[in-house]
Amino acid sequence: MWTQLEHHGVLFPPEYEPHGVPLTYDGKDVYLEPHEEEVATFFAVMKETDYAFKPVFQQNFMDGFRQLLKGGKNAHITDFEKCNFQKIYDWDFARREKIKARTSEEKKQIKLEKDKAEEKYMWATMNGKREQVGNFRVEPPGLFRGRGEHPKMGRIKRRIQPEDIIINIGKDAKVPEPPAGHRWKEVRHDQTVTWMAGWNDSINTKDWKYVQFGATSSVKSESDKQKFEKARTLHEHIGKIRDDYRKNMRKDNKETAQLAVTTYLVDKLALRAGGEKDEDLADTVGVTTLRVGHLKFMGPEDNHPYPKIEFDFLGKDSIRYHQEHAIERVAYDCLKRFCKNKKEDVDVFDKIDPSKVNAHLQTLMPGLTIKVFRTYNASITLYRLLEETTKPKATVPIMKSTYDEANKEVAILCNHQKGESKQHQAGMDKLNDKKKELEKEMKELRKADKNHKKLPSLKQRVEKLKLQMETKESLKTVSLGTSKINYLDPRITIAWCKKNEVPLPTVYTKALVQKFNWAMCEEPDYVFADLSYNIELDSGAH
DNA sequence: ACGCTCACTTAGTATTCCTTTG
DNA sequence: CAAAGGAATACTAAGTGAGCGT
Numbered sequence: 001m002w003t004q005l006e007h008h009g010v011l012f013p014p015e016y017e018p019h020g021v022p023l024t025y026d027g028k029d030v031y032l033e034p035h036e037e038e039v040a041t042f043f044a045v046m047k048e049t050d051y052a053f054k055p056v057f058q059q060n061f062m063d064g065f066r067q068l069l070k071g072g073k074n075a076h077i078t079d080f081e082k083c084n085f086q087k088i089y090d091w092d093f094a095r096r097e098k099i100k101a102r103t104s105e106e107k108k109q110i111k112l113e114k115d116k117a118e119e120k121y122m123w124a125t126m127n128g129k130r131e132q133v134g135n136f137r138v139e140p141p142g143l144f145r146g147r148g149e150h151p152k153m154g155r156i157k158r159r160i161q162p163e164d165i166i167i168n169i170g171k172d173a174k175v176p177e178p179p180a181g182h183r184w185k186e187v188r189h190d191q192t193v194t195w196m197a198g199w200n201d202s203i204n205t206k207d208w209k210y211v212q213f214g215a216t217s218s219v220k221s222e223s224d225k226q227k228f229e230k231a232r233t234l235h236e237h238i239g240k241i242r243d244d245y246r247k248n249m250r251k252d253n254k255e256t257a258q259l260a261v262t263t264y265l266v267d268k269l270a271l272r273a274g275g276e277k278d279e280d281l282a283d284t285v286g287v288t289t290l291r292v293g294h295l296k297f298m299g300p301e302d303n304h305p306y307p308k309i310e311f312d313f314l315g316k317d318s319i320r321y322h323q324e325h326a327i328e329r330v331a332y333d334c335l336k337r338f339c340k341n342k343k344e345d346v347d348v349f350d351k352i353d354p355s356k357v358n359a360h361l362q363t364l365m366p367g368l369t370i371k372v373f374r375t376y377n378a379s380i381t382l383y384r385l386l387e388e389t390t391k392p393k394a395t396v397p398i399m400k401s402t403y404d405e406a407n408k409e410v411a412i413l414c415n416h417q418k419g420e421s422k423q424h425q426a427g428m429d430k431l432n433d434k435k436k437e438l439e440k441e442m443k444e445l446r447k448a449d450k451n452h453k454k455l456p457s458l459k460q461r462v463e464k465l466k467l468q469m470e471t472k473e474s475l476k477t478v479s480l481g482t483s484k485i486n487y488l489d490p491r492i493t494i495a496w497c498k499k500n501e502v503p504l505p506t507v508y509t510k511a512l513v514q515k516f517n518w519a520m521c522e523e524p525d526y527v528f529a530d531l532s533y534n535i536e537l538d539s540g541a542h
Numbered sequence: 543a544c545g546c547t548c549a550c551t552t553a554g555t556a557t558t559c560c561t562t563t564g
Numbered sequence: 565c566a567a568a569g570g571a572a573t574a575c576t577a578a579g580t581g582a583g584c585g586t
Contacts, residue, residue, distance in 0.1 A: 139576070147554075147577065193549065201577095208548065209576080223550085272552095273580060276545090281578085316579055317553055355544090358581070371551085371580060418554065423569075479554070481572090486552055509572055544586085552579065559572070564565105 001219070005169055007124035007133065007196045009176030010211055011117070012162075013140035021091040024084035025077050032074055037088075039065055039156055042143045044088035051145060051153065060154035061143055068156075124196060124213070132214035133196065138165070144203045148282040148318020155203055164199040194219050204281075215511070221518040228489040230367055231376040237365040238376075238533045242267065244364060249330045255351040259360050261334045262287050262349060266357075266370050268537060269325060270377040270413050272316060273354035273370040284314045287370070288354050293344030297336055298324065307332045321415050378410045378487035380534050385409055386496050387531070399502045401471070403493075408475065410483045418479040428469065435465045484508075490516035491523075 016038045022029035023040050032040055043061055046052045062080040069075050077083065102110070121136035141159040146152055162182035169175060171189045178184050185199075195210035213219050234241075241263070248260035265271055265287050274286020285294065294313035301307065306326035315321045327335070338348050354370060361368040385406035391398065442458050484507075494516070497504050504513055528534075 135575075137575085145555090145577085150577095195549070198549090204577090206547070207577090210549070212550080220551095227551090275580065277579095284578085286579085317577075319554080353544095354581075369581065416553080421570095427569080482553060511573070545584105546586105547584085548582090550580085550582100553577080555575085555577100557572105557574070559570105561568100561570080563568075 001194050002126050002170075002191055004125065004127050004172070005191075005196070006173040007169060007176070008120045008136075009167060009178075010138050010165065010197050011121045011136050012138050012160075012179060019088075019091055021088050023077070024087060026079075026082040027084075029087070030074060030077065033072060036065075036068055036072070036074060038141070039068055040083075040085065041088055041092070042141070042156070044085035045092045046143060047085050047089050051143075054153065056149070056151065057143075057154035060152060061156070064154075064156035126194075126213070126217075126219065129218060131217040131219075134212045134214040134217075136197075136211055138199075139209065146282060148284065148314060150282045150318075151280050152203055158202045160199050160202070166198050168193065168196055168198070215515040216517065221515075224515075225518055227372075227375060228379070228491070230372050231379055231489065232528065234365065234368060234372055234376045235380065235528050235530075235533065237368070238267075239536075241361075241364050242533075242537070246328075246330065249334050255356075257334055258338065258349045258352045259357055261331050261338075262352065262357050263361070264328070264331050266373045267377075268327075269311075269323075270374045271321075272374070273357070275354055282314075282318050284316060284318055286315065286354075288349050288352060288357065290348045291344065292339045292342045292346050292348055295335060295339065295348065297332070297339075305329050309335065315415060319415060319417050323415075374414060375487055375489075378414055378483050379489040379492060380528050380531070381410050381413060382406050382488050383492045383528055384531055384534060386492070390496070390500060392500070394500075396502055396506060399500055400506050403496070403502075403507050404471075404480065407480045407484060407488070408478055410488065411478050411480050414483055414487060416479040416482040417477050420476050424472075424476050428472065431465060431469050431472070435462060435469070438462050438465070484512065485515075490519040494519055494522075 016034060018034040018037055019041070020031065020037075022031050023037075023044075024030070043052065043065070051057045058080050062083075066078055069077050118136075122133055123130055124133050125131070138160050139157070142157050144150075144152055144155045144157050162178035163185055165184055166186045166188060167175060167184050168188050168190050175184075175187050195212050197211040198208050201207040201209055215221075245260040245263045245267070248256050249264065251257050251260070266273075272286035274289035276289070277284070285291065290311075290313060294311060296310040296312065298308040298310055306328065308324050309327050309332065310322075310324045312320070312322045335348065338350075342348075358369045361370070386403070389402050389406065391402070394402070438458055438461055442455060442462070445455055445458070493507060494504065496502070497507065508516065
């Protein structure tokens with residue numbers, strides 16, 4: 001991956017500074033040792049979050065806290081129910097208020113100092129080129145916040161020391177100095193990988209955390225480009241691949257049929273692979289790990305070419321996938337057969353796993369894996385929708401909304417969601433009030449004078465508000481960013497912007513413009529060769 | 543063929559920044 | 565000018581898949 005690599009290592013979070021505020025235990029104030037106080041504070045600052053009310057979180061936290069207290073002068077603190085974190089919570093609240101109350105001059109000064117401390121870590125040199133480093137900061141200690149029903153939520157994530165960290169750097173480069181009195185776990189010169197530092201995660205001990213290059217770096221853009229090129233190549237093979245799985249779904253051999261049906265689902269629904277997971281992680285699934293209870297056969301049962309299936313399961317990040325889809329008859333019948341005489345919690349596909357699906361895909365196209373379908377499907381959907389819905393010569397705001405609508409369709413396809421913000425309903429109410437007010441004003445004007453000249457402009461404002469409300473409501477749980485960052489070939493967006501005279505910053509943030517800089521000088525009329533392949537999959541299904 | 547480790551991509555949420563509004 | 569609110573970024577968890585040893 002490289003012949004030359006220089007960097008400045010990692011930036012550690014500041015050491016813990018004790019505040020001396022007591023924990024109240026069984027009604028009595030207890031002044032904790034600094035390392036105990038630190039952990040109590042981890043919980044105290046989360047006291048009012050949803051996490052802190054979950055029994056698993058409390059249990060895991062208390063197990064860790066008790067372990068820490070064991071053998072010390074505060075070992076009598078054993079019962080979570082008797083712990084009162086209010087005083088520490090209040091101290092932290094006041095601290096945060098103080099930060100908020102800083103004058104803009106103070107804020108500027110603090111930011112300046114922060115930037116200065118970070119400056120040297122931000123850049124590294126690979127193969128003679130100065131490149132941005134992504135995450136040079138060592139993760140601070142705290143309580144683990146897993147997603148969904150994670151069995152380890154609330155565990156103490158311990159402080160990472162230099163002794164935990166492996167530095168990967170060029171043989172000729174100056175090795176960054178560990179903090180005084182410390183040494184690195186190891187310094188290596190592995191030219192086959194791109195990470196610059198790494199350590200074992202203390203929660204999931206098999207996992208690794210790495211310091212990697214940033215999104216604008218050559219390594220990252222090069223692999224991004226290859227990802228999108230692979231998706232483009234898939235377009236040339238998709239007809240053949242669909243013929244293959246339609247033929248194989250009819251085979252008696254169970255493994256063959258299961259490979260075909262999973263490929264069909266991946267192609268049509270853009271599902272993830274779904275690797276096997278350990279017991280000590282949240283229970284989530286992908287296409288190959290779907291269980292009988294995740295499917296509901298909605299019919300019609302006899303001879304209808306596109307009967308429906310309701311899918312309801314937790315995917316990556318414990319995000320619920322709950323969608324009903326019209327399914328090709330053969331696939332529907334196969335799925336029913338695979339589920340027959342099985343209990344709810346049994347795997348639908350018992351003969352296969354992602355590596356088998358991928359091995360089969362690679363017989364059809366070199367380098368093809370399940371995840372490529374998501375990239376392909378997302379990108380071609382954006383392309384097709386922009387082709388279909390762009391109104392030539394429209395204003396920039398209309399162009400923006402055209403793009404956002406297409407982006408939204410992709411987000412729904414990929415099931416990219418976000419939690420409804422706490423302020424959403426209040427914001428909607430406010431807009432609604434404003435709208436009512438304007439309508440009242442219009443009514444009164446009409447009563448007083450039928451042809452009042454203010455009326456048209458008021459009407460326009462009401463229409464604008466209506467549209468704003470609809471957009472806000474329809475996007476309240478849809479996340480557009482994930483597909484924009486990871487799935488949508490930037491060349492489609494850039495070409496569309498050029499063609500329609502839309503400034504790129506209308507749809508890309510500053511960071512995205514930089515990330516996709518590699519795509520700027522690509523041919524501007526980037527297209528998928530023939531859209532009919534994609535339409536073939538959609539026809540009849542809706 | 544299978545299970546496991548490692549390195550990398552993808553993901554939602556927390557925090558910070560910036561613009562709008564009153 | 566401050567407060568609110570939304571956009572952008574930072575953070576780190578949670579996936580995928582290659583590759584290796586058995």
